[in-house]
Amino acid sequence: MTPRLETDDTAGCRQPHVNPEWWHDEARTPQEITRAKNICKGVGGRPACPFLDPCLDYALRITVSGIWGGETETERRRMRRERGINARPAYFHPGRNNAWVARQMHSRGVSVRAISERLGITDQAVRQILARVA
Numbered sequence: 001m002t003p004r005l006e007t008d009d010t011a012g013c014r015q016p017h018v019n020p021e022w023w024h025d026e027a028r029t030p031q032e033i034t035r036a037k038n039i040c041k042g043v044g045g046r047p048a049c050p051f052l053d054p055c056l057d058y059a060l061r062i063t064v065s066g067i068w069g070g071e072t073e074t075e076r077r078r079m080r081r082e083r084g085i086n087a088r089p090a091y092f093h094p095g096r097n098n099a100w101v102a103r104q105m106h107s108r109g110v111s112v113r114a115i116s117e118r119l120g121i122t123d124q125a126v127r128q129i130l131a132r133v134a
Helices: 031-041 052-061 074-085 100-109 113-117 123-133
Strands: none
Touching: 031 052, 052 100, 100 113, 100 123, 113 123
């Protein structure tokens, strides 16, 4: 089983003023990538995320997509080559991911808005998850 990166509400990516999707691959613009990396690294007078180093270490050891530890997938691949790190593929318990949770909540009549708030993703992302099931 893949080890998890434990964070709390002080993580830069979990602040209420940021869009959690800036850290994921789908539909990111160069501006969103820069914005996410800057939040991680504390650019612009903000402090760096308190989880910057453990987050990057995790993403160097485990193959994950998106921005982790203020670095993109391409940047992490280069870092792994330079450091001789062989990343393990991510393995999570099958089914208990955001899609599974969204489907379970939806089957119980929970609104899209409530699901998106619970998972920290947009309403649109929830609708896309639910559309894949239909």
